Amino acid sequence: MVSGLKFDHAGGVLSNPFIVRKAAVLGAGVMGAQIAAHLVNANIETLLFELSAESGNPDANVLKAINRLNKQDPSPLSVIDRASCIEPANYEQHLEKLGECDLVIEAITERLELKSELYEKVAPYLNNQAILASNTSGLSINQLAAAVPEALRPRFCGIHFFNPPRYMYLVELIPGKQSDQGVLDALESFLVTSLGKGVIHAKDTPNFVANRVGVFSMLATMHHARQFGLNFSLVDKLTGRLIGRPKSATFRTADLVGLDVLTHVVQTMQNSLTEDPWHAHYAVPDWLQRLVNQGALGQKSGKGVYQKQGKEIHVLNPDTDTYQLAQNEVDSEIEALLKQKDPVARFVALHDHPHPQARFLWAIHRDLFHYCAVHLESIAHNARDLDLAIRWGFGWQRGPFEIWQAAGWNTLAGWIAADIAAGKAMAATPLPAWVQVVGQSAAQGVHAQEGSYAPVANNLQPRSQLPVYRRQLFPDRLVGEERVYGETILETDALRMWHTGDQIAIVSFKTKKHTIDNLVLQGMQQVITEAERHFRALVIWQTEPPFSLGANLQKAAEKPKTEVSQAPLAPPAPPSAFDLFIRKFKKSAQSTILQAARSLDIADKLMAGKLAEVEVMIAHFQQISQQLRYSMIPTVAAVDNMALGGGCEFVMHCDRAVATLETYIGLVEAGVGLLPAGGGCKEFALRAARNAIDGDPFLYLKHYFQTVAMAQLAKSAEHAKALHYLQPADVVVMNRLELLHIAKAQALALAETGYRPPLRPREIVVAGATGAATIKSNMVNLLEGGFISEHDYLIGSKIAHVMCGGDIVAGSRVDEEWLLKLERTAFIELLATEKTQDRIAHTLKTGKPLRN
Template identity: 70%
Template sequence: MDNAQFIVRKVAVLGAGVMGAQIAAHLVNANIETLLFELPAEAGDTNANVAKAIEKLKKLEPAPMSVKDKAAFIQPANYDQHLEKLRECDVVIEAIAERMDWKQALYEKVAPHLGEQTIFASNTSGLSINTLAQAFPEALRHRFCGVHFFNPPRYMHLVELIPCKQSDAIMLDHLETFLVTYLGKGVIRAKDTPNFIANRIGVFSLLATMHHGRSFGLGFDEVDALTGTLIGRPKSATFRTADIVGLDTLAHVINTMRDTLSDDDWHPYFQVPDWLQGLIDDGALGQKTKRGVYQKTGKEIQVLDLVTSTYCASKGEVNEDLKHQLKYSSPRDKIAALRNNQHPQAQFLWSIHRDLFHYCAVQLEAVADNARDVDLAIRWGFGWKQGPFEIWQNADWKRIASWINEDIASDKCMSDTPLPSWVMEIGEREAAAVHTPHGSYAPAAKKFHQRSALPVYQRQLYPDHLVGEKASYGETIFETDAVRMWHTGDKIAILSFKTKMHTIGKDVLNGVQEALQEAEKNWQAMVIWQTEPPFSAGANLKQATERPKLSQTATSPPPSPSAFEKFFKQFKKSAQATVLKAARELDMADALMAKKLAEVEKMIYQFQQTSQALRYSMIPTVAAVDNLALGGGCEFVMHCDRAVATMETYIGLVEAGVGLLPAGGGCKEFALRAAQNALEGDPFPQLKKYYQTVAMAELAKSADQARALGFLRPADTVVMNRFELLHIAKLQALALAEGGYRPPLRSHAIPVAGNTGIATIQSQLVNMREGAFISEHDNLIGEKIAYVMCGGDLTPGSLVDEEWFLELERAAFMALLATEKTQARIEHTLKTGKPLRN
């Protein structure tokens, strides 16, 4: 292929199974015209098989599409009628079942219909790309390669890109660029070895965990308690993950390793355990059959007991001393504590780490170019916070290597294969590290390889950095305990929050206001961007409360709907920090309570003025949004001149559930937008939609949904790759500044829906209350929100200014806060992390 600009106008996906259909869904998420091919139906509509697969997409959780309406953009096709359409496609992704013979037969069928420049990529989790290439016409092999999307494709960051011997280098660069920017993926170039990098290492880790769990007499739930978040891995840990993936799928991958890796020194362990095969034979395949290692009986989670071959209540308890060590020790001390602690759980954890380090060191040269590729593959593909080499390096490379050698000599390791010589050579270096600021170690070249120099990576100002790499965030302009303002050598100032989960309290409000003043004096524009997600979890909740988090790099799917609901219940009751302090002091004297409430009102006013300052500053403001933007965080986004949001942005005004309403300008902003978009001067039709969003505390689960709900505007930008977020946000800010930016004029003539709008909403609330869908207090909250958003008890069409709405917000917020039931809701949420319906 030539080095001209590569433009992808249309993509075809061959195969409408689980992976193919979801890859197609993610392509339309990225607004790419997509054809989805499947075998024709034997009777009726020849595209019925594809249509059925597309309908299934709408029901899957986590949702494969950013909004369900995207499904309509997947174009059905079949192999009998539509092969000529392949000539129009710039990329064709084959994603049928993992059968070498089926894939080869399909290649023979479709190859004559490909366009002259079409890239053909086979999605496979472990089949040999060079063997597959033999079935592809020799004249076209330079445009053939392998790709490995991880399931589910929308959420999993990793894509492995595997060339065959004839793959054109420029073609691979084009495809990598497309995958990174347009599909938002982290691409790792893998060698054509069985299961490539992530599955080779990840499945070995799982097999080692199974082996040692059995040898130390630990139950499945006990292993999961030890191998989840406690050691920086996903909450689903080991066996819950196996259930989610599918026990039959897991067995297939293990068997692939057994059949293709006979020369691997750990080959004797590449066997499907008897208990696993027994479950598969019994039809217990995990989550998809509602029974596997675990099953749910009523509300009780039960786990398989291998001793009795029955299911019993899951406990999964971790030794308290061990738990304390793992939570509070340094990485170096943590691994040492595991090795020296004779408790079976500690020895189990030391063993699975030791054997994983051992395996990775021995296999590195065979499976990957360098240690970085292994670590990023495991982080992006399996959701670990750190890869195996990072953990090893953080825990003292040289000392761990000596301990592994001791255990090999003592016959404690799964294999007696010696560590490669480069491991000890690294240990003798001053840095004793495989990851350095100069690159990551590549054993074949015996040197450190830097990251890819492809132009697409220049867009990632701060890529996902590894232990040992430097992550220097520019030059500080000013810094407080709550915020840091900095720059990267141009005229765009960047503001980052330093609070936990980037929550917003008085100190952050002060910092934003100071930053705006500084930006107006010395900078062309200001971007609010956090050095790690989330953008902001909203108001500053009780500092000591631990909160669950979504994947920091979007390397794993978001929680299921029930988990989402559980997660966000902890934030639905968001209020300002001082509000919560007042709520915790419900037994205070009336005078003290009055004083506290006065402080709260003062802070609400400060929040509103900060939001307004973001809107009317003399320099453009851009919110660079990733992951969560809740409550006050959402209000900041709505008030910036532009928002640039990753597709995986979860945003909403969630205060209603706690018995409050958005009072940082959120209600005002929706009322203003409704008026601006009013048809024939009547804001109510649009306002009614916004009212429901606020009153129901609706949470957008993608940037596209955020736009549909009104949190994002049509002019706001959605980016697919979170590591390109700051780059795009700075470009947006610069474009506004270079365009002769002036803030919008303040509106002094906003038409209100008034008392007619309030009455309409009240009548609907009455029906809901009488139908027992909402409580009396829910009704009161709904009425207050309606009163504010409709502009109060005025004649419809009356004209007011923004300050009018802000005063209504403050008054309604304070009125609700003064009620015992709202105070009880806040108090209950603080104590339990759960909502209270009263």
């Protein structure tokens, strides 16, 4: 055991904990700079090293890398000013500073000799407690360790982040033969809680687990696309969301990660795995090599498998090396069978169907299952690690073994064996004997409630018992594992109130995307009442993301249902962090407006004269927001992913918000021609009054107005604090799986103070007509310059009118109900306009904003 890293596994006590006060990243390339960015996202002082510039400022190279972080989209930084927190360094002047660092991550070029030279250079400067880790994507950790001094080897290991490090959940932890287990446990705990990562342990084999399996799957897909004569864009349609993978699927994913990076990984497999049964397929296709030779490396070079020509997307034809308009029409019969909910029926149909698209899909699954079964023992410790590596690293909804098990383990095993015997598979190696053994188990597969199959031990291996995982009350569930979310207190069609055996009540919505309708509002009234009577605090937490896409006005006129049932809540499908990264940040402004329109979901019948019912719902919404604010017990919003419109307003009215770093929150109603009316405008007016200097709230209010009028969406929880959607006391959580644990702890801490709700403000100082006029005068300049339309001006004027307190004298004092009434009135007035209705309808139809 390494001194200073003593770990009590039995009692879970870290007697002398591993604390990262300062970290260093060696190498300011794409990955190194982004790892440094994520370290400062986690509030860790970070040094970023790079070679000295040949002339001028020695730190010019590293400063250039840091400056690039501000220009990348999606941003590696939680807020832009975090880049200034990265301390630049070079190897000639600053090696002594490494002595201050508890963790040093090497992230230079993937060449063994260069990494070895660097270790020899930096090792003398490391303190005797520091951990040195290589962010290699596939080089042997034991070969790298040979260049590390003997005394340092227990504190050396591999730590493989996936690109982009901020957004990708997976980190592979790879020990060397001399790595100390205490070091690995301490580092894993740090990665999980402080950096918010999902850690899997990989064996020291080429490309480890995720890249080994994921890249083979891509190679198999390319092989069978050629075999069945399918074009690249059609293959992406077939291997994307239709089969539970990200929309980027196969070839678009290659463009995103970089064709040069993909080529390097394939070549590593080709050079290192010469005895592998699939070695003949570890080859870079000719068309791919030609693209790399031309510098067509994918998204980063603007050209790869895909190329945008004007507004059209063109795809490579590998036979002619020319680009043509993408064609991805999936056969209607194949699409229908892929949409079957029963995985057993789906795979039976795929296996038996004669269409080339079905034969292709069966072939890529067959060879993937075959590959994973043969290699599981050599690359991973158990089936769980392999499946989670692919889910977290490649964004699949289910891992390979999960898909196999859900579709009928024994039936598919028989089909695979038959295809191997018939010479249809990509390799002739038979399935290992353990495949039949687990097929005869009660679980009929590799995953069960007790654990996941480990070939070396030939048993089910339970999840890690490290104390850090006790913070994950509901970890990502695998096929074969049961999930029960506590004990039900009450349940309606719209929500469920439950607890985990303590004095904290939890409420989770059941509506699509957790939108808020009359049934949710009615249920929340019951929940708050019940929680005040029998519990010490209330937490709003969703069993799956998003937190809430806001108000659903479609059901405003529907009669609420009052039945309460005790039926258990169905376990959710796991979220895909990779899919979130791909989808949410390509066109964030457009996405914000589209989500706003969908969350409002205003039906044609409301456009035709049901505005009175909408106003009743808005009043009810405001009432619930106020009940959250003034409840006799503390209320905590546990927020992950999107919290838009009314969802954001619920968050703003809770006593405390606990939000994951990847929380995207905003009052986005202006994007579809409306304004926040669930208390959001009122809340900003109240915050401006509280912060007022010399009694004038306008200094703050003008910034809050801009946030609301521009429908600004926070691109992280830290950004949400900068936009004032979240308060300074609100807590940012790095790991989404720890969110509920921390939210409950915050709720209990508030309760332990002898909690009393805040006093209702009787005198809120407002900016009045003068403040609104100042805002409008600025908008007139934008209107005359053609930057906004007349309807934009109307929307902004209504927002200013509400947030400034209406047509009253500046400095007047009002109460909350005054502001809430202004919200309701302005919302209905905008909803009644033809142009707002057109905006909503257009956005719902096209997915794009309308300027009218």
